[in-house]
Amino acid sequence: MTTGSEMLKLLRVRRKQYSLPQPFYTDASFYEQDLKGIFERRWILAGLECEVREPGEYFELTIARSSVIVLRDNDGEVAAFFNTCRHRGSTICPPGHGKVRALACPYHQWTYNLKGQLTYAGGMHGGFDPSTIALKSVQVEVFAGMIFVCLAEDAPDFSSFSATLGPYLAPHDLRSAKLAWSEDLVINANWKLVVENSRECYHCPSRHRELVRTFLLHYDVDASAAYAEHARKSERAGLLAGAEMGDDFQLARIPLADGATSLTMDGKPVCTKLLGTVPNGDIGSMRWFHFPSMFAHVLGDYAFFFRLLPLSVDRTLVTSKWLVNGEAEEGRDYDPKKLAELWSVTNDQDRDLCERNQEGVRSLGFQPGPYSQSRESHVIKFVDWYADAMDDWLRPDTRRAAIAV
Secondary structure: OOHHHHHHHHHHHOOOOEOOOOHHHHOHHHHHHHHHHHHOOOOEEEEEHHHHOOOOEEEEEEEOOEEEEEEEOOOOOEEEEEOOOOOOOOOOOOOEEEEOOOEEOOOOOOEEOOOOEEEEOOOOOOOOOHHHOEOOEOEEEEEOOEEEEEOOOOOOOOHHHHHHHHHHHHHHOHHHOEEEEEEEEEEOOOHHHHHHHHOOOOOHHHHOOOHHHOEOOOOOOOHHHHHHHHHHHHHHOOOOOOEEEOOOEEEEEEOEOOOOOOOOOOOOOOEOOOOOOOOOOOOOEEEEEEOOOEEEEEOOOOEEEEEEEEEEOOEEEEEEEEEEOOOOOEOOOEOHHHHHHHHHHHHHHHHHHHHHHHHHHOOOOOOOOEOOOOOOHHHHHHHHHHHHHHHHHHOHHHHHHHHHO
16 A cells, blocks of 8 residues: 555544644654655745845745745845756755845856846757746746745645735734844744644643633633623724634634733833834734644734744754834843743743644654644644545645656
């Protein structure tokens, strides 16, 4: 039985509202199908507009097996290209961020402009026409200060997500914000376990005591009343309130714990300059997630982004980014360590939980267990989305079409 047909069979007989069968978290051949069916076909959060504010600024990221360059060109547009020279395939830009006038391959110095067009290829034979060669582009969607990319030529719909979330984020003006802090964390666990962990707070009271000082658990006794009052308060402030859900996303403007005005160690703001045009800092959190790669919170004083990318069947790279008002001055308006402290502590705690989870699912004693329908509903949504997405990929007609392209 091939891996694809084995996966498809397990997906179609899996018990709903239960965790996935063991191979989905531990089998390297299943992981390969995840890369092909999810990360090489779906929209992934690449980064933020403020990271490429000026022409020539770029950053590199690796999605599945493909290195990608994201940059701002000389017309002020954000573009993305596979970081693969069209000569013999060398990578062009190193990992990280930089600023260039052109993209020069370090191997043989083939050079491309910021539109990806080949402008120099010294030493080539007579009749060679560089105008016929360009870097292979990657599809890009830019909205509300975020940059998403899709490696596939036939990308899924993105407009439902951007059109729904965009109006909620407009008052926060993330395009004008600046990157104040960034951290990478490698978690020795399958990427799906990392997503599952991030989509529930069933574990929060016992493992995230710092977070729950300010983060209101939706299943608390008084949460319903707090959510209703927060919606009224948000609407009075001119902010869209409530919650919305799509196929691969969910968003909500949510209240914080009583007395807290920001998600910080003490519930107090960590930046004196507010984001965007919000009337005051006491606005709760604008929270959303988008499968498979990210979730975020926007508070009155800062925004937090969490992005994951798989490295192997049992290793996942988590990148966290904190944005503040573009005019905020480090050391005067905010302290980066205090800004990052709560989520850094939370991420470290989650690393331990996910790695323990990975150890457990490797065991002969593992079998899928039931999710809590009241406290793990977002996990159920993710697993159902994943199963449907992989079912779509593994159908013979879908795979034949992808191979033909």
